[in-house]
Structure formats: structure tokens, C-alpha cells
Amino acid sequence: MVVEPVMALYTEATDGSFIEQKESAIVWHHQEADPHFGSCQAKELLDHLENVLANEPVVVKRGQHIVEVKPQGVSKGMVVEELISTMRSEGKSPDFLLCIGDDRSDEDMFESIASSVSNPALPTISKVFACTVGQKPSMAKYYLEDTSEVINLLEGLATASAPATLPIASQELQGGTL
Structure with missing residues (x-):
């Protein structure tokens, strides 16, 4: 080519x-x-x-x-639609969806997520977070200023989703054997 x-x-x-x-x-x-x-x-x-x-x-x-x-015809939006569709057809509709993009090429992905979520004929995805980084206006519902805010978001999610107690894992981490 x-x-x-x-x-x-x-x-x-x-x-x-x-x-x-x-x-x-x-x-x-x-x-x-x-x-x-x-x-x-x-x-x-x-x-x-x-x-x-x-x-x-x-x-x-x-x-x-x-x-x-x-x-033509290949887009992040199509990939997202295919992924969600495959999960739903296998009876594994996602209960959490986080999508982060930082430029105009991500807009079709945000649009696909919005249409998948708003379709009443499909199983619901309970928590959906489409975030644009540094780009306005956007089809994404949420806005993050820069990559440091992305890192803070991901660290917050990791902390919130971590099990309350991990005595064995934390002992092994402190000992450096994990």
C-alpha cells in the first residue's frame, strides 16, 4: 500500500x-x-x-x-459493540463498563456505548462510565482533565474494589515473596 x-x-x-x-x-x-x-x-x-x-x-x-x-468499517465503536454483544449473547452482560479515550478517534466508541446502554431491548449494564480526557465537547458522559486524573480514577477504583482484608497476600507482599 x-x-x-x-x-x-x-x-x-x-x-x-x-x-x-x-x-x-x-x-x-x-x-x-x-x-x-x-x-x-x-x-x-x-x-x-x-x-x-x-x-x-x-x-x-x-x-x-x-x-x-x-x-473503512473498522472502528473502536464496532469493537465495543461486538464485545458487549458477545458478552450478552453468552448471558454475561457486563455489570460495570469503563471506557476512557483522549481524542476524536474515540468518539464513535463513546457513541456506541451510549446507544448500547440506552437500548431498552437489551439487558442493562448497571454501571457505565465513558470518560474523555482533555477533549470537549464529547459523546462521553464524564470528563477527566489529564492523565494524572485517569491514574487517580484507576487507583480509586482499585482501592474501592479490593477485598476488605487480604492478610495472607499483604504478608507475602511485605515479605517480597509474591
Whole structure:
């Protein structure tokens, strides 16, 4: 495919950028590049790829410090829908769902969660938390300012869900044998 050679040109021209090959996408990252230059290069790469791939069955998206190319019809939203559907069909409807995303490419995931939860014909998911990080407006119901708030949230969840007493495990942890 022509995409990777185009991304390679931008990688060579942008210190701190790199290409990631995913199972269903190719992603150009520029979070380690100069912020201004990386952002300008991302915009230019996006325009370039949209022109080159205009007649191809792919989607070109720009997210936070990334430009992504993936086949049409593949999205995080579809993956979430499939996961929830599979669990429900096996009689294991989730009782807790936490979804965290930090850029525009996560919006279809938030939208899928909202539609799955609001469908009265499906078993309910009792606790659903869709959180966007640093992006407004969003389809996500909840907002976290930055990654430190994500870490605080996850630590709070871990603490709240930990069993009240773990005498054996905590003794082993203190002894360093676990």
C-alpha cells in the first residue's frame, strides 16, 4: 500500500516521529516531535493522505499526536459493540463498563456505548462510565482533565474494589515473596 512510504517521508522529515503498524491500521505518531512542527506536519500528512487515498476504502483520521489510516468499517465503536454483544449473547452482560479515550478517534466508541446502554431491548449494564480526557465537547458522559486524573480514577477504583482484608497476600507482599 502507498500509505507507509508516504508516512516514511514525514517520519524522515520530523524528528521524534515514528510509524506504528497495528493489526488493522497504520499510525503515524508525533508526540515526541517539536509540538508546533509536529502538529503542522500532521496536518500536512493528513491532507496528503486524504488526497492520495481519496478513492480507496480507507479512513484517514487525525487524533491527539497521531494520524491514522485504517480500512473503512473498522472502528473502536464496532469493537465495543461486538464485545458487549458477545458478552450478552453468552448471558454475561457486563455489570460495570469503563471506557476512557483522549481524542476524536474515540468518539464513535463513546457513541456506541451510549446507544448500547440506552437500548431498552437489551439487558442493562448497571454501571457505565465513558470518560474523555482533555477533549470537549464529547459523546462521553464524564470528563477527566489529564492523565494524572485517569491514574487517580484507576487507583480509586482499585482501592474501592479490593477485598476488605487480604492478610495472607499483604504478608507475602511485605515479605517480597509474591
